[in-house]
Amino acid sequence: MIGYIFQRILASIPVMGFVALFVFLLLRLTPGDPAAIIAGDTATPEQLEAIRDSLGLNDPMLVQFFDWIIRLLQGDFGTSIQSREPVLKLIADRMEPTISLALTTIVLSVVIAVPLGVIAAWKHGTLIDRFVMLLSVLGFSIPVFVIGYLMISLFSMQLGWFPVQGFRPIGNGAGDFFHRIALPTLTLTLLYIALIARITRTSMLEILGEDYIRTARAKGLPEVRVLMRHALRNCSVPIITVIGIGFALIISGVVVTESVFNLPGLGRLTVDAVLARDYPVIQAVILLASLIYVIVNLLIDISYVLLDPRIRYS
Incomplete structure (x- = not known):
């Protein structure tokens, strides 16, 4: 297991390097001039040139890239072009709202969605099953910002809760x-309930038709024990995978929700950085999101061994 973890960490290094190169080139090749945003509309060409020199934007692109990589390896993510503050400080100040939203969303989604998926599979073809499937379709179909504005209209403006x-x-x-x-x-929970409940239902339907489930029922075991201990435990691998990936998606993709509810998290920071062409902040946020994906996928792979004794890593 230790060797496998070490191999995965080594394999993530070229992945992060490719992400860094892609982000760097994408930002440099897209239209827009940070110097013009900083200086304003009344800036003279001489002022713009001076700002570009101070930011190193006039250096060859290859020089800019390697300078950035060297600073990254030293733990220096640069300074924000817009606010002139260290990028790490900006990210640290915005982490709490995003992590809080991600944790509360994933916990509430799992607590509601997994039992819903189990019950839908158990009552396959009934009204309960159809209700869960309808909820899943609605959760996937309605955009997050629409749900957000509906929530604000009902619970904030009309009810005042x-x-x-x-x-x-x-x-x-x-x-x-x-x-x-x-x-x-x-x-956000409405979206992730739809995703997790659907995966749970599908996985449970495959397991409930197995011979060992019929054997457990024939032995007279309580239905709750059959469902939870024999069925849910044996279909937990795809469910854990979806939950882990969902957590990573929440952290890296809460831009819309944080904008709707004016939360000062990483999503708002990303939007402000994109509008201001703030290269260091955008690069750091995308690298952080990529690192979270790598870590979450590693934790998911390790959890497989705990959930299914038949899985072994060498």
Whole structure:
């Protein structure tokens, strides 16, 4: 197992290198001039040239790339072009809202979606099964921003139960934290409930037709034990895979939700950086998202051994 983990870590190095090269070239080859954004519309050509020189944008592209890689290896992600603050500090300041939203969403989604998927498979073809499938279709079909605005209209503007926007750290009080994170969490949860419940239902349907399930029922075991211990445990690998990938997707893809609810997380930071052509911030955020994917996939592979004793890594 240790050798396998070490091999996966080594294999992730060229992946991260390719991502770094792709992001660097993509940002440099797309239209737009950071110097013009910084200087404003009234800047003279001499002022623009001076800003480009100070930012190193006039250096050859190959020189810019290797300078950036060397700084990365030294733990220096650069300085924001827009705010002139260290990029790592900007990311650290924005991590809490994004991680909080990701954790509350994935926990609530798993708690609701897995039992729904199990019940839908158990009651295959009934109204309960059709309701779960309808919920899955709606969750996939309705855009996240539409769900967000519907949530705001109903629970904030009409009922007045939750604030429209904003974030409070959990250190300032758990009550205020959950009060403000509730609507964004519910908005994303509807999407991930649809995904996880559908995968759970499909996996359970395949397992419930196996001979050992019929044997367990023939032995007189309670139906709950058959479903949870024999069926769900043996179909947990694809479910865990979807949950892990979903967690990585939430962290790296909450741009729309954070914009709708005005959460000061990584999504808002990414939007602001893209609009300002802030190269260092965009590069760091994309690299961070790629690193999260690599780590989550490694943890998913390790969990397979714990869930299925037949799986061995050498």
